[in-house]
Every structure is written in C-alpha cells, then in structure tokens.
Amino acid sequence: MKHLIESARRQVPRTDRRRLSVLSAMVALCMTGTVIAADAGHSPARQWWSPGDGAMLPAKPEYANGFGRFALVNTDGPIDTRKHPFFEPLGINGRACVTCHQPSDAMSISVETIQQRWRETQGADPLFAAVDGMNCPHLPPEKPESHSLLLERGLIRVFLPWPPKAADGSAVKPEFDIEVVRDPTGCNLHSEYGLYSENPTISVYRRPRPVINMRYVTASKFGVSNFIGKNGTLAAINPDTGKPVNMNLMADAREATVRTQAASAASGHLQAARALTPAELDAIEKFEMQLYGAQIESSGAGRLDEAGGPQALGPMAMANGRDGLLGNNLSNYVFPIGEGWYDLPDGKDADESARNAFRESVARGHDAFFYRTFWIKDSMHINSVGLGNPIKRTCATCHGMHMTAMDTANGWMDLGTTNLPWALEEPANPWNKRKAQMPLFKVTCHADQPPHPFLGRVIYTQDPGRALISGKCDDVGAIVIQQFRGLSARAPYFSNGSAASLREVVDYYDRRYNIQYSEQEKQDLVNFLSVL
Amino acid sequence: MKIQKIINHLAVITTFAAAGSALAAKPGDRLSFISCPIVRDTASVPCWLTEYDGELYYMGIQTDVSAPWQPPYLGHKVLVEATVSDKPRICGGIVLEPINSTVMPELDDSCNTMLPAEDKYQIDFNPRPPGPSSGRLAFDRPPPNAPAEPAELPDHQTFEITFDFDRSISFRHPGVMMRIVNYAQAVNAQTIEVTGRRGATLLSTGETITEGAAIAQRRAEEVASLLRGVGLKANVSMKWSDTPMDADGVEDWKNRSVTVVVSK
Incomplete structure (x- = not known):
C-alpha cells in the first residue's frame, strides 16, 4: 500500500500532493486501526472518545500511532468519566472538552482522527459543529469543503472581537488597523460574522492544544511577575488568586488559567447555555492538572520507559519531573537523555541492531536540538528581548523549559509561521489550481507607534496571533510556543497546522533560518521529536 | 560633579x-x-x-x-x-x-x-557560549532585596527609568517596575508621582537629535497606567514636559527617562 501511494505521489503535480497526503493519511489510519487491534493486550485503549461515553479512563492507557505508542498517566488513578464535565456534553452542540482533546491524540486531535470521524459519521459528529468546526457557520454543513480547514489541517475557527477586549471587558486601543485581504472561508467579510459586521469579529483558525502535562504548561516558578518579560506590559492575573500567571496556556495567551479557559471554551466551543459551576470547574482543573502524557513506545527505538533508559522519555518522567525549570543548560537539560543511547554496539540480531541505530539517531537528534547553532534572525520576542539581531544560538534557546521545550514565561514569539513572507502560502501561478486556504490580513501600524522592528509598518499575516488580544503592533504573528510532548499522536503541527509532518516542521526551520541541516540531521531530529 | x-x-x-x-x-x-x-x-x-x-x-x-x-x-x-x-x-x-x-x-x-569568523579574532572571555549555559546567567544579578520591615524603609524613594530612543516601556523594564511595586507595597505608599521626559543627544558631529514630541507624555502615561494596573492603592499622578532635555554629549541617554517618586 505504501508503495502504491509513493508511486501515485510521483505521478501527480506537486500542487496536488497535499490532497494525496490526505489519502495517505486515511490509508494509514486504517492500518493504525489494525495495530490497535493487535495490541489488545495493553490497556483497554479506545480510539475515539465520544462525549457522554461514560467509560472509565484507565490510569495508564496506551494508544497506537504512526511512530509507536502514546500513553497517558492519570496520577489520581482511573478516571470515572460519568458525569465528569470534561467528558460530558455541556452545550447545545453535543460536544464535550474531550471532543477536541482525545486521549489517543495526546489530548489534542490529529487530522487523521478528524478525517476518520468524518467518514464514520458523514460529518454528523459534534466535532463538525457549525460554530467553529466549519470554516464559517453560514456554510452548508453537509459539504466537506465547508469544513476544509478542519478536515485538511485540523483547524478550529477562533473568532475574536475587534478591537480587542481586556479580561475585564474594557476596550483595548489597538496600535494598528487591520483589513481583510483574502477571505477564502467567507467568514471575515461575512455580514454577520465578519470584521465589518455589527459586532466586528476576526476569524482565525488554530489547532487544539494538547491538554497534558499542564503542571508544566502553567508553571509560574520561572520568569513570572506582574510585568511581561518580553515587553514590560501588565501580565494576566489569575482571577482566583490575584497573582500573575505565565500566559503560556493558549496560542494567543488570552486565557489566564485552566479554569478561565474551560469556562470560555464551554460557552464558545461547546455552546453551553449556562456558565460552568464552581464544582465543574474544580473537576476539570483537577483532571487536567493530574494528567501527564508522552510517547511510551517507538517503532524504531522500542520501549521508551524501560529501566535505565533516557530520563526524559515516557509519561512517568513527566509525572515525576520538575516543572518551572529552565533547561537550556548543562545542569538540567531540556530533555535529559543521559549517555545510554550514544555509541551503541551492534545488536545480537538485525532487529536489535536496527533498534540501536535508531536510538543513536535519537541521541544525535537531541544533540542537534541542544547544541547545533544557527543564526536566529528577525524573530520578534526573541531577537528583541536583549539578545540582539541576529543571535547565534540553538533550538533550545527558544525551546528552553525542562521537559516540555516550551519557552519561559510569556512565551509568545513570531517564528514566521503565520506572517508573510515565511508563512505557508499557495504559489500563485496559472498552473496551480489550488486556492489559498487561509485568510490573509493587512496590518498597518499607526504612525504614532514605532514600526514592528523586523516587519515594518505594513504586515501581511494569516493570523495576527497575540496582537488580536494585546492590540500591539509588535505582537502581530506572535504565537505562544507549545510543548513538544506527544507529537507523534497529534499531527499536523504549528498553530495553523501548516506542517503536516515532523519532517515538515524541521524543513520549515531549515528554510526560515537558513540552517543548512544535512539530510542526516533532519532525520535525526525527526526521530528525536517522535519519541517525545 | x-x-x-x-x-x-x-x-x-x-x-x-x-x-x-x-x-x-x-x-x-x-x-x-x-x-x-x-x-x-x-x-x-x-x-x-x-x-x-x-x-x-x-x-x-x-x-x-x-x-x-x-x-x-x-x-x-x-x-x-x-x-x-x-x-x-x-x-x-x-x-x-x-x-x-x-x-x-x-x-x-x-x-x-x-x-565570517576569522582565526585572528577570538573571544576568550566568553561568559556564555552560544549553546546551553553552564547553569547560570552570564552576569551576576544583584542579590534580591532582603525582606525588610516597613519601618526600616525611607518615607519616600525615587526611581529612574531610562528608555531607548523614541521608545517607551519594553523588555528592559519589568525589573525596575517590580522594584517600584515592591517598595510601594512595603511602605503602603499613598502617592506616586510620575514625571516623563523627552530626551535629546548631542552627536559627535555637533548635530543634536531629539526624540518625538509626544514621547514624554507617552512614557508618563504608560508607567502610570502600569502602576495603577498592578493594583497599587496609592494615588498616581503624572506630568511631563515636551521640551527636550539639554544635550551635552555626556550620558545624554539618561535624559530619555521617567522619574517615579513613591511616598508614604
């Protein structure tokens, strides 16, 4: 089957390869289903978790994926999901939190899973709800093209008021004007849902973030103060404690805590008619804060949690690890993997030799991540925070937090994934029949404000990111860095799903920063990322 | 002096x-x-x-x-x-x-x-390599202020905040802003006076460059807004001068500033 796909791939124009990738994914999904059945001896893993299912979530469930197996650890033990607000439908569209945060998909949702769900339900699953599971609510729900961004890139519509509103509901005065340049979804120019409607709204499209290892994601032990380290403005406040938070929870940092995020998601994504009760918020918070996840088995490297193996790997490493710790140093490491996977001998048979070779590749990938320098240039909120432009550093400079590779507090940055000229765009030429998928906005910074230091006064972007919340010109396209764990279970990558595979992630960075990775380095990095 | x-x-x-x-x-x-x-x-x-x-x-x-x-x-x-x-x-x-x-x-x-790198140019005093650090920052930061009884603190304290040319609050400022907040909270400050200034620099060519006309006001407003936003109980007042500071080519950067006086 793989051969057939590769053969077909060679026969089609490059512009149609993404569609073929969708087909490949569907085929791979069928094969994945076979693997699951063959692994029935492990925990009773379930591929799709429907809202209101009522089943027990095991303490340590494992789920197959294209690179091996992903595992969760519920440190509170098995979770009874009956009447649990994370698992129960709370709104009119029948969704629950679990709809977009599937246990099998590292508590995010992969595009493979989304496609499978479409096939199995002919698009009737609550996942495809009009509110944000369609490119825009006014489109015909029965047509897959109405859901193209969800089906092809795993993107949920995020609709935000313009101008922005602060957490207390007050208006934020933006530093820039924004125009809709391209509206392939029809939403940003729509008379009811768009920027020029009675309630001006901007729709952007983003991947659901993984709800695992939240103790790390929300840690406030490093770099958190009342003032945002990257620009000196006020940090968001936990409304329950009155203390500043790290603002690393969401792509645009618009929610302060898991509780405020849950409350917002319930009214937005779930279309709940009422606010969550304190007891429901308690239950969601408790569940999320005790849940850990990571790849536990690698098709190439074997079991990742074996005794004496790399310290950073497997979900128990996450459950037992220290949060809020800077890892871009030789004291803690971002991902401590020890010395055991370097310079391995030949195995006693071909399988063991192949496993050892893969493990060595993972170790080399770690070193490429941790030690390989390149020039980081024109990246807002990294070059602009006192290091200079450019800087000669490594991946771990930005991905520096121990065990997750998130940035430190207030970790938004513009890597170019949504801003032109680096964002993925369809080539415009007479031979390319594909149309642009993503909206495009023109941002013009006001004359009384300093220009964006690397993009100037006029910026074209598919998603203004943090700027849709802060209103700041410097924040256009800045996205909060997310954790590296469970990557194998939740393609595609980047906030806008623009990298279909781990290889495309590596290729993006190679292009963006002219790193000039060798083919070996690229493969080593992919293998390394796949075991996290 | x-x-x-x-x-x-x-x-x-x-x-x-x-x-x-x-x-x-x-x-x-x-x-x-x-x-x-x-x-x-x-x-x-x-x-x-x-x-x-x-x-x-x-x-x-x-x-x-x-x-x-x-x-x-x-x-x-x-x-x-x-x-x-x-x-x-x-x-x-x-x-x-x-x-x-x-x-x-x-x-x-x-x-x-x-x-490009050339062998004849070597950095042999490097406090921080381009990759991972040894586990500490390149430069020692001043030790955190020891917790002090409010009675030991002066009745008022003046803080100087300096800025990049034609810029206001930035990544440079969380440290000094937290020092102001900590002091104000420690003494239960009643008043905070914020004074914004517009800088100028005498260049070695003899030319003087001057910051934009509205920068003093912007600086004062941003600093005052941050101090109010952080929840201080003190009455925060502000003033500014659009007249550029005199430039003499000697540490003119200090004139791109805001002075914050915090009083009990």
Missing part, C-alpha cells in the same frame, strides 16, 4: 574637532553617533562592531539577557553613546566602554553586514 561635566563637555568638543579632521578617537574620548551595527562571527559567540568616521569600534559580544549591554539589530541603525577605552582591540575594533546603545526605531535595509 558640575566641573566634571564641563570637562567632559570639553572632551566632546575636542572629539568633534578631532572627528572633523578624521583623527582617531583617543582613550577617554566620548563618542555619540548613529551608524550601522556589524556582526562578526567567531569560533564561539559573535561580536558586535560598528564603523564611525573611518574607524571600527567594538561594542560587545552576544551573551544573554543578564548582560548590562544589549546588542543592536541588523536592519536598524544604532545610536551609540560611549567612551573610548584603552583596552586592546577586540574583534578588530577599538573598545567602547562604558557603552549605551539603542536601536533606532525605523528599519534600515542598508544595515546588513555579517562578517
């Missing part, structure tokens, strides 16, 4: 005369100029250089966020306000120390020079 300033001012004038005759600056000379930064790679961390009046000057190296001096940006000119040192050249450049530099806001594509 005043005499020293006059002496320094004379040094500026001397420097200006020297610049006019294309003589190299001497140790102790003060230089203020706008130029393109240049980054030179080395076997370890890159160093930052700039050219002025036909001479190459060394500004500093890449370290980390703890550094007292932050490197400039390619793609922008840099305003350098510094003293010529008598130290041996580094990376081929005359050492400027102490140095204050600020990225000029507007983009300038002509500032794009990256020089």
